[in-house]
Amino acid sequence: MKTIEYISKSKEETMELASKMASKLPDGITLTFTGDLGAGKTTFVRGLAKGLNIKEVVQSPTFNIMKIYFKGDRPLVHIDAYRLADIDTDIGLDEYIGYESGITVIEWPMYIQKLIPDNAIEVEITNLGDDNRKLVFKVKDESLLEMFK
Secondary structure, three states: OEEEEEEEOOHHHHHHHHHHHHOOOOOOEEEEEEOOOOOOHHHHHHHHHHHOOOOOOOOOOOOOOEEEEOOOOOOEEEEEOHHHOOOOOOOOHHHOOOOOOOEEEEEOHHHHHHHOOOOOEEEEEEEEEOOEEEEEEEEOOHHHHHHHO
């Protein structure tokens, strides 16, 4: 597994990084996000949406569990699994993870680990204080390293 780290000094810088990556991500890819509450997971997803020309307001789907944005260059499936920690029932999320013509992002993936594809890109975001964030990307498929160039 290849690990790549970035330091972002602002929300805008985080969103810009995500926006640039959006066009380079292959269809059907899944990104998983870990980090404390307020670390910047949804900020990164907003940047992906911007890069996909999605005009809708992107908010964490904590209470909905999932939101799908179709009005852009490609669909963006945004899953927040935080409330699924104690659920042992199949609720059909597997139909949307790795959505073949778009990008799937999952916040709090540890709660639905068995549904995460092997080729998912792991993104860990750490709050370093103020607006500084450390973003660590873990990539198993080395062909995906192109998106970091």
